[in-house]
Amino acid sequence: MTNVPEYFGSMVFNDQKMKARLPHDTYKALKKTIQNGEPLDISVATAVANAMKDWAVEMGCTHFTHWFQPMTGVTAEKHDSFITPDGDQVIMEFSGKELIKGEPDASSFPSGGIRATFEARGYTTWDPTSPAFIRDKTLYIPTAFCSYTGEVLDKKTPLLRSMERLSSVAVKVLHLFGKEDVTRVTTTVGPEQEYFLIDKKMYDARPDLIYTGRTLFGAPAPKGQELEDHYFGSIKTRVAAFMNDLDEELWKLGVLAKTKHNEVAPSQHELAPIFSTSNIATDHNELTMEVMKKTAEKHGLVCLLHEKPFAGVNGSGKHNNWSIGTNTGENLLDPGKNPEDNLQFQLFLAAVVKAVHEYQDLLRITVASAGNDHRLGANEAPPAIISMYLGDDLGALVDAIIDGREYKSAGKSDMLTGVDVLPDFKKDTSDRNRTSPFAFTGNKFEFRALGSSLNIGCPNYMLNTMVAEELSQFYDVLKDADDLDEAVKELVRKVFTEHKDIIFNGDNYSAEWVEEAARRGLCNFRSLPEAMAHYIDKKNIDLFVRNGIVSEAEIRARYEIELEHYVKKLHIEALTMIDMAQKNIAPAVSGFVGKLTETALAKKSLSAAVSVYAETSLVEELSDLLEKFVKKTADLEKAVEDAKKYNGDNLAQATYYREVVFAEMEKLRELGDSMERKTSAQYWPYPSYGEILFGV
Numbered sequence: 275m276t277n278v279p280e281y282f283g284s285m286v287f288n289d290q291k292m293k294a295r296l297p298h299d300t301y302k303a304l305k306k307t308i309q310n311g312e313p314l315d316i317s318v319a320t321a322v323a324n325a326m327k328d329w330a331v332e333m334g335c336t337h338f339t340h341w342f343q344p345m346t347g348v349t350a351e352k353h354d355s356f357i358t359p360d361g362d363q364v365i366m367e368f369s370g371k372e373l374i375k376g377e378p379d380a381s382s383f384p385s386g387g388i389r390a391t392f393e394a395r396g397y398t399t400w401d402p403t404s405p406a407f408i409r410d411k412t413l414y415i416p417t418a419f420c421s422y423t424g425e426v427l428d429k430k431t432p433l434l435r436s437m438e439r440l441s442s443v444a445v446k447v448l449h450l451f452g453k454e455d456v457t458r459v460t461t462t463v464g465p466e467q468e469y470f471l472i473d474k475k476m477y478d479a480r481p482d483l484i485y486t487g488r489t490l491f492g493a494p495a496p497k498g499q500e501l502e503d504h505y506f507g508s509i510k511t512r513v514a515a516f517m518n519d520l521d522e523e524l525w526k527l528g529v530l531a532k533t534k535h536n537e538v539a540p541s542q543h544e545l546a547p548i549f550s551t552s553n554i555a556t557d558h559n560e561l562t563m564e565v566m567k568k569t570a571e572k573h574g575l576v577c578l579l580h581e582k583p584f585a586g587v588n589g590s591g592k593h594n595n596w597s598i599g600t601n602t603g604e605n606l607l608d609p610g611k612n613p614e615d616n617l618q619f620q621l622f623l624a625a626v627v628k629a630v631h632e633y634q635d636l637l638r639i640t641v642a643s644a645g646n647d648h649r650l651g652a653n654e655a656p657p658a659i660i661s662m663y664l665g666d667d668l669g670a671l672v673d674a675i676i677d678g679r680e681y682k683s684a685g686k687s688d689m690l691t692g693v694d695v696l697p698d699f700k701k702d703t704s705d706r707n708r709t710s711p712f713a714f715t716g717n718k719f720e721f722r723a724l725g726s727s728l729n730i731g732c733p734n735y736m737l738n739t740m741v742a743e744e745l746s747q748f749y750d751v752l753k754d755a756d757d758l759d760e761a762v763k764e765l766v767r768k769v770f771t772e773h774k775d776i777i778f779n780g781d782n783y784s785a786e787w788v789e790e791a792a793r794r795g796l797c798n799f800r801s802l803p804e805a806m807a808h809y810i811d812k813k814n815i816d817l818f819v820r821n822g823i824v825s826e827a828e829i830r831a832r833y834e835i836e837l838e839h840y841v842k843k844l845h846i847e848a849l850t851m852i853d854m855a856q857k858n859i860a861p862a863v864s865g866f867v868g869k870l871t872e873t874a875l876a877k878k879s880l881s882a883a884v885s886v887y888a889e890t891s892l893v894e895e896l897s898d899l900l901e902k903f904v905k906k907t908a909d910l911e912k913a914v915e916d917a918k919k920y921n922g923d924n925l926a927q928a929t930y931y932r933e934v935v936f937a938e939m940e941k942l943r944e945l946g947d948s949m950e951r952k953t954s955a956q957y958w959p960y961p962s963y964g965e966i967l968f969g970v
């Protein structure tokens with residue numbers, strides 16, 4: 275397997291295979307659906323199903339599965355074989371109906387109270403815009419998931435709807451600018467994915483990693499990330515072998531894996547693909563995370579996608595690079611050489627600025643999770659306050675527009691290396707601002723607050739919807755204008771003036787920013803329960819309903835699901851801690867104390883002159899810690915028990931878990947980690963941070 279162009283996409287029923295295997299008319303009809311969003315005929319589906327099946331069977335497949343993204347946050351699949359009885363034999367068959375519609379029992383997937391278990395019917399529907407692929411001798415068909423009564427139960431449907439919605443309003447706006455040849459606008463995404471890679475043996479010895487994906491105890495190793503020697507550092511042999519394997523698997527699946535490097539924390543790495551449409555990028559990111567986990571297994575490693583697997587070193591995030599492009603190949607967020615004269619660009623920029631300002635709460639909500647609560651606001655990830663970075667050049671342009679001044683773009687200047695043998699090059703118009711949660715990076719925005727395990731469908735459908743909303747308002751203002759240029763200038767100036775408070779080009783990690791943001795009236799939701807409470811604010815419900823993305827009942831359901839999920843996660847973490855504390859940590863420390871006591875007594879019986887200072891002081895210190903530890907474990911048990919009081923009120927229960935249970939967990943951990951520092955490694959029941967983080 276060396277010739278990448280030859281095997282790239284070999285496991286995908288891609289355009290080339292469709293063209294080769296489908297009757298010409300069928301192929302053309304399918305392309306229309308994929309490219310222009312036109313409805314699909316059942317006769318087309320039948321022909322496609324047959325061709326897909328023939329290809330899959332040739333590739334050794336025996337099964338197919340509808341692959342979907344329910345509200346659990348992970349993908350779901352149920353495998354059916356192609357076999358159909360034919361006399362006393364079987365033949366391999368796959369009908370158009372089977373391709374279009376699947377019927378997994380929906381009752382066991384979260385629905386947030388939309389549906390009772392007796393209303394079990396749910397449907398998966400083929401999404402022809404994302405290509406089918408093969409994994410483990412199974413044909414995977416990307417699908418959307420909804421209930422019998424039509425409620426949306428997944429993360430893909432709202433994304434597809436938001437893409438349609440944004441396209442239809444953006445096309446209308448572009449037509450005002452005379453771009454009649456634009457028939458479709460697509461949002462594009464390139465998600466950079468961070469992850470940890472640790473030895474499987476270490477993982478297997480840590481119940482906290484197994485049950486919760488993060489370490490609940492663990493004293494820091496003598497070395498962390500302070501030397502900054504891991505970031506972009508040379509990649510270790512075992513990790514490189516994993517990465518090569520991963521690239522190969524992803525390329526076969528048609529995923530455009532492009533860059534890979536070591537990240538800041540020890541054992542932390544990153545993979546970034548080349549961007550694609552939001553829908554395919556979402557499917558591919560889900561696939562990437564799954565393939566990462568499976569490939570790691572083959573190498574005796576475990577891939578951790580939790581946002582904060584280890585205290586004291588950076589957690590993992592995901593950068594959502596997002597832009598909007600036309601079917602004619604134009605990137606609508608590209609300022610061009612003279613952004614000051616590019617009114618169309620200014621208008622789209624204004625739409626994003628207004629959207630981020632008015633719906634900053636939704637952007638915060640969409641990245642909220644139990645795992646991400648550990649990152650946002652800590653000085654390693656963007657803060658919980660959503661603001662935008664435009665860079666010097668665009669920032670100055672926006673200021674000039676607000677003040678009604680002339681502005682001349684600085685343009686790209688030469689970068690002189692000062693060394694003859696090194697080539698000179700053009701430098702970017704703005705430096706990077708790594709601290710901003712929502713940064714303009716040349717021809718796209720980089721939304722940086724996502725947690726590493728998040729399904730990117732959610733932030734993207736919210737982003738698309740809010741920008742669509744603003745564009746549709748702009749369209750209404752501009753559609754009857756006599757002088758379009760003047761009307762756009764006036765509108766853009768008004769929008770920048772009213773929404774400039776969302777723009778912040780400084781250091782987002784500073785304490786001054788927190789104060790300044792409060793003065794500007796920006797939201798600062800430090801945790802999921804705080805943020806989630808605003809999900810169902812009227813303006814947010816109106817946004818989704820008005821744009822036809824999800825109904826009020828569906829939003830309320832999503833809100834309940836997220837809160838419930840949060841409670842369950844924290845509950846499992848608390849139970850895991852109690853289990854580890856009682857079954858392993860307390861007995862281990864007690865055993866070590868017993869051993870020290872025995873040693874001290876034996877020494878004394880040998881001669882009264884022998885010093886037992888070491889043993890005695892350790893016994894005193896550890897006994898004291900152990901007492902506190904055991905009592906704190908009981909406190910935590912009680913806190914978990916008391917949480918039942920809030921059964922039936924998800925918001926109150928989530929808030930309680932954050933404020934009470936989580937606080938108790940932090941205190942218990944502190945005591946546990948203090949004991950780990952003092953206890954013999956021979957007695958400590960779990961691998962240390964040093965062994966885990968530096969073990970590969």
Ligand code: ADP
Nearest residue numbers: 462463464465546547548549595596597715718
């Ligand atoms: P930077 O160096 O500014 O981070 P890169 O070119 O390295 O930019 O891109 C980072 C990520 O952004 C990659 O995943 C890339 O594919 C993605 N990206 C680039 N252009 C676009 C675009 N128009 N839309 C969405 N994502 C994009």
Ligand code: MG
Nearest residue numbers: 466468544593
């Ligand atoms: Mg990065």
